Amino acid sequence: xxxxxxxxxxxxxxxxxxxxxxxxxxxxxxxxxxxxxxxxxxxxxxxxxxxxxxxxxxxxxxxxxxxxxxxxxxxxxxxxxxxxxxxxxxxxxxxxxxxxxxxxxxxxxxxxxxxxxxxxxxxxxxxxxxxxxxxxxxxxxxxxxxxxxxxxxxxxxxxxxxxxxxxxxxxxxxxxxxxxxxxxxxxxxxxxxxxxx
Numbered sequence: 001x002x003x004x005x006x007x008x009x010x011x012x013x014x015x016x017x018x019x020x021x022x023x024x025x026x027x028x029x030x031x032x033x034x035x036x037x038x039x040x041x042x043x044x045x046x047x048x049x050x051x052x053x054x055x056x057x058x059x060x061x062x063x064x065x066x067x068x069x070x071x072x073x074x075x076x077x078x079x080x081x082x083x084x085x086x087x088x089x090x091x092x093x094x095x096x097x098x099x100x101x102x103x104x105x106x107x108x109x110x111x112x113x114x115x116x117x118x119x120x121x122x123x124x125x126x127x128x129x130x131x132x133x134x135x136x137x138x139x140x141x142x143x144x145x146x147x148x149x150x151x152x153x154x155x156x157x158x159x160x161x162x163x164x165x166x167x168x169x170x171x172x173x174x175x176x177x178x179x180x181x182x183x184x185x186x187x188x189x190x191x192x193x194x195x196x197x
Contacts, residue, residue, distance in 0.1 A: 074107035076100070076144065076182040080151075081189035083173055086163030093167075094124075095159040095189050096152040097177065101144045108141040108180040109150065112159045116173045119162035126155055136160065144179070154194075167191050 080098035101107060112121050123139040142157050144150045152158050159175070167173070171191040178184050 072104035074101050074105045074144065074146070074179070074182045075103035076107060076179060076185060077102070078177060078185050078187045081175065081187045082192045083161060083167075083189040084194045085167055085169050085191050086165070090163055093161050093163045094154070095121075095161050095173075095175065096154075097150075097159070097175075097187065097189075098152065099144050099150040099177070101146060101148055101150075101182075104146050105181065106146045107144045107182050109144060109177060110141050110180055111178045112175055113178070114161070114173060114175045116164075117161055118164065121162070121175075122160045123157070124160045125157050141180070144182075169193055 077100045078097050079100070080096065083095035084093045086093040095112070099109060109123065112123065114121060123142055124136045125139045125142075127135055127137045129135065138160075139157065142150055142152075150157070169191055172188045173191060174186065174188050176184050176186050
């Protein structure tokens, strides 16, 4: 017995063609941070100023370090030590010192003492009233700037010293200056007439 042959399966029919034209592809919107020439140019301009400031600061710091000032402590030298000879019956006189700081850190003169003085020695600043009169103002310390000088004079600052009737012009009086960081410095002041030296 023969088997009957199956009937062929009909091929699927393609869908009916669309009558509308195909849509054009929509371009994607650029990413908000996409690099464009304008954005790159604006970014370079914005970075130029801080970069130039940084390079300038780095160059200045390098020059400061090359001259030996970076991180160097206060290096103090005291010169020009002199003291006015006291006038008759005057209870106080003034001593003056020139303190030079060649280091890279500031310091402060905290106190001055002397074994040749009876009584307390004090630091003073000279001030002016509104009417132009000068007066002495006691100071707890006097600044010595980094790379600068504290130059005492009758117009700026001095050390007020109790007077001794035994001092004469040309005498030498020992003093010890005590600094916040620089420690103590021993000097000898020459007794001079006011206006000399």
